[in-house]
Amino acid sequence: VPVRAVFDVNDGFSHRGWTFEPRLSHTAWTGPSFALVFSASALFGDRTLNHLYYGVDAPYATADRPAYDAKAGLIATRLNASLRHRINSTLRLQYFAQVETVRGAANEDSPLVRSRQDAGLGVSLIWGAWHSAESGAE
Template identity: 45%
Template sequence: MKHLVLVAGLVSAGVALAEEGARPRVDLPLWELGAVAGAVSQQAYPGSEQQARRALALPYLIYRGKVLRADADGAGLRAVRTERFELDVSFAGSLSSGSETLRAREGMPRLNTLVEAGPVARWFVNGRDAGDRITFELPLRGVFEARNPSRHRGMSFEPRLSWQYRPRAGGNWGYGLSVGALFGDSRLGSAFYGVAASEARPDRPAYDARAGLIAWRVGASASTRVTPDLRLYVFGRLESLAGAANRDSALVRQTTGASYGIGLSYTLTRSAARASD
């Protein structure tokens, strides 16, 4: 069960993005309940030569309250909201390798599923309701193990600039592009790249991880409405460790990698009440 929270978050974000792109924002239901099925393939960690893969089906809930939100723009308590700025809570994470042993980390503690949560400052450069919306985000998140949330694995900072095309009434396809960078403190760097003296091998020398750049990220997504209730979406992300703080760790097996996924969502029911904004 420990990986379900992360995958549900990734998939429901895609569902919310698709749904909000299908109608003018002023005419969205207060809440929507549905089901989603998806498959995700993600690098086990930035720099790994192996992938972590999941396929599953889950229910999802979208709620568009004035303060409490769970939609494409985030989930949690929205503390500040204007036409061009928002202070919210954001989530992210990375999958564990499941039952598969990572060759680079053989004999080392297993890298578990990580969940990230924290505040995000979000600027809508050309306005919140622009059809071609440009958004600049500054999320600062604490990183925890999904199996044991009391185990703090560090802090992450991920500034990101994104472009989102949201079709108006009658349109089916929505698109998104983003570019950003992931930074981490020494604890997060150690979780991915640190090698203790007791774990060292001839091909894996001991390594003290540092704080700094973890990876550059470029992402893309697309969604289309198959029926009024059924949606298809795909997403992908490329990562590069060019200039990364821990590029010299023996746990870095390649400097570029990709994550990608595909999903279907079906809205089972939605409220007659409309969202207030």
């Protein structure tokens, strides 16, 4: 279960909050060097992090952007499909599609939310610099 500390590299690596993202994954198909994986996750953030993205402090409020005090809780729900290809023992290629929504999220009503859902496609190349001499279950 991924728990992450968030730091701001533009502000001396200051701590900005925490996220927690439980995920369910299902490997639908595997081949000699391929795997098709589907997953669903829910991303949660503490109040500090959510305020960074969704909060509007009173000095920055305008007629079109009222003050908003962000709450801790659900940030977004995500659905993901990925095709993973193992090129060799240290290199993997992944193609993925993701849909994300903030419907039902703790800060869905923030004046900074412009869109309730989003979709994306991507490609990643993953290089494992180190690995154990004995391979485990994949």
